[in-house]
Amino acid sequence: MERHEIETFLTLAEELHFRRTSERLGLAQGRVSQTIKKLERRIGVPLFERTSRRVALTPTGQQLREDLLPVRRQLQRAIDRAVATGRGITGVLRIGYSSAMVAEILLKVADTFRSRYPDCEVEIEEVQLFDPFGPIRSGQVHLQVTERPVDEPDLTLGPVLLSERRVLMVPTRHPFAQRASVSLEDLAESKLLSVAGSVPQYWLDHHYPRQTPQGRPIPHGQATTYWTELLNLVGMGKGVSPASEAAERYHARPGVTWVPFQNAPPIEYGFIWPTSGENARIRAFVELCPSVVRPRTPGAAGK
Template identity: 45%
Template structure:
């Protein structure tokens, strides 16, 4: 088993390819680095570096070792950092993502409250497309996301921060555009655009069902990977799609009309994070977001807030 100081010396030297620079980064003497590497090479049985008077290079074995060890060492360091953050409290940088303009506004409010409460923690905000939410969470691109709630293995769903009425986005020239409301059963009369197959089945079944509550089949239309692409397909007459009421305000287009559903349940928005990523700063941000939509004096009441701006 390799010792920690041996791994550190090997990895830094593999990146610096210079004994002096490696010693500076490790805060040890050049002789100590050289001694550690020679000891490690004796244990491995072959040279890990090719040395000349002018340059240092990784040997083939050394390069293979570096490529296999570096990712694992990075993961160990990240895990240790998360443990330290949990133990010390809310520090470091929280990476947060959102989907859609309305969620972005809600996220800004939550971030302001969080920064007031936790001045020692920075927040980096990114916009995600709907199909990027789960991959970004699982790959560690971001730690927490504000989006339409979706159930998936290994993902924690926080409190519902907002609810909004559902509407059907249709081409502006469609007969439905002249109506004051539509029913879920009306979906059997149109072609419904689809979410990417990479999305959780629970979300796809909710937004793009295969049949109406009465059992009538719903025709599937093309798939779209972004919301703007979805609206463009709708404007081109290729189908319709259920959206939240906020779309009427934030995504007004001359080629798309938004018609309220008379019998569909509201859409729910909230925070999501990885089950193994519930750090102190993630929990603190969730609490700050909750306080953004619910006054301190009424935390125990149910939150029902519209993203439509009405």
């Protein structure tokens, strides 16, 4: 059997509908019917039972389907491996992340990536917020998903992988904890805790501003090295700090209440990679993501 015959038969065996099969394969309906009839003549028995209302596999057709499915998978793996080798999608791709829900998504995409490109291994590792660009500049990771904004001349910005609603972590006994929501102006009424380290000032100003949209100063408290330290300080009543809504699923703890912002932009997590280090592995992984990850709008149930 030729490959197009295998594909036509298996697609019809799945759809059990000639029109849908033709649309899925991009073939004329008559071509699908002709291919199936040719197979049936070659085998000597019907593969499908056809009536005006339904299409069903015969016992012989069912057996052929079960025998051909592994053949199709093997053919596809062979083609994928040849394409991957030709495009240079081999070796190891190390990907960095800075939040738990991003890691969850990357692991899911990595599973699909490995099955499509079996000669390329994917390794996922955490990148700390206090040094967001150190690992990617040193070559420790080749590709990274990190919180926007990113404005670095040596780094290429890829697509946004995830966008999450911004919330404010507040001590449970804080007056804000009783509110349905807070605004950016409310930050002037509490001490804002932030991260410290090799973090660009433009990034800090975006996530931990020094003044409200109306120009009121925002008091700042302790700056910590690790984001989880902020969580502990909030729980101890030392101040408030922004986070993404999904982070509560991973970091909920007694003493901390998560209050939605009314007017703050979402937190966006996007791909970055060294401009000089772009390669086929990086492009293939980034291009694969939309087919694996369902787009999520902010507010759907992140550091």
